Amino acid sequence: DIQMTQSPSSLSASVGDRVTITCRASQGISRWLAWYQQKPEKAPESLIYAASSLQSGVPSRFSGSGSGTDFTLTISNLQPEDFATYYCQQYSNDPITFGQGTRLEIK
Amino acid sequence: EVQLVQSGAEVKKPGESLKISCKGSGYTFTSYWIGWVRQMPGKGLEWMGIIYPGDSDTRYSPSFQGQVTISADRSISTAFLQWSSLKASDTAIYYCARRHTGYQYFDLWGRGTLVTVSS
Numbered sequence: 001d002i003q004m005t006q007s008p009s010s011l012s013a014s015v016g017d018r019v020t021i022t023c024r025a026s027q028g029i030s031r032w033l034a035w036y037q038q039k040p041e042k043a044p045e046s047l048i049y050a051a052s053s054l055q056s057g058v059p060s061r062f063s064g065s066g067s068g069t070d071f072t073l074t075i076s077n078l079q080p081e082d083f084a085t086y087y088c089q090q091y092s093n094d095p096i097t098f099g100q101g102t103r104l105e106i107k
Numbered sequence: 108e109v110q111l112v113q114s115g116a117e118v119k120k121p122g123e124s125l126k127i128s129c130k131g132s133g134y135t136f137t138s139y140w141i142g143w144v145r146q147m148p149g150k151g152l153e154w155m156g157i158i159y160p161g162d163s164d165t166r167y168s169p170s171f172q173g174q175v176t177i178s179a180d181r182s183i184s185t186a187f188l189q190w191s192s193l194k195a196s197d198t199a200i201y202y203c204a205r206r207h208t209g210y211q212y213f214d215l216w217g218r219g220t221l222v223t224v225s226s
Contacts (some may be wrong), residue, residue: 001169034212036152043202043219044144044152049212087152091211095168096142096154 002026002090006099012107017078021102023071023088032092035064035073038101039084047086048073080106109133111141111203111217118223119193126189127220129203136184137161140206142213143177143188147199157206158186193224 003026013019023033031051036044046055048064051071061076075082083106088099114128129141142157156167160179167177179186186203201220204213 032211034210036213038152043216044204044213045216046212046214049207049210049214053210055214089152089212091206094166095170096157098152098154101151 001095002029002093002097004088004090004097004099006086006088006102008102009100010103010105012105013078014107015078015080018074018076019078019104020075021073021086021088021104023066023073023099025069025071025090025092028068029090029092031067032090033064033066033071034089034091035062036087036089037082037084038087044087075104109215111205111215113201113203113217113220116221116223118225120226121193121195121224123193123224124189124191125193125222126187127201127222129186129188129217131184131186131205134205137181139208140211141179141186142204142206143175143186144202144204144213145171145199146202146219152202155188155201160184160186193222195224195226197222198224 035048038044143155145153155171158165203217205215207214
């Protein structure tokens, strides 16, 4: 199985900040990577697919980059509604695997 | 509206059986894979398996193979996840999600079904 490791596991930031979350795959996955946002008591929602493509309706302050084994999710100009948990997911090989999540909290 | 509607919360005892559902609407149900994802209390997301309702081709994560059964009924645009004998450790929220045809990420999620297994 491909292991996905996110860092940090949690971080605190303020409204208006820019934050970056990283995701590392245990083997190369090309650009077969997605990012999801999950708010408390809610289902996950897709943000980014193919490493850097923005899901329709997602604000442009979200961006993704990377290929191979190293990926990043960047959120610019943090808004109150962005405080949530973020997961990366590889879909290069079955079984599909997720990172352990990064909890973004308000400072 | 394109959506996945999941069945309601369940409370069961260890050893009981259970089948939960996920109904797709607003799109051609048979043309997209439907996956199931487990989230245990306070934990992350785990992929359980996936089914293609068009021909019922099903794949399981090794971690869940033999523990659950995934099925689908094309006539009612519904996918199912079932257990024959529940354990307390099956307590979790179970999400169904549609896999995008081209890029294969999950582009549409159900709201989740909470399954509580307790004696």
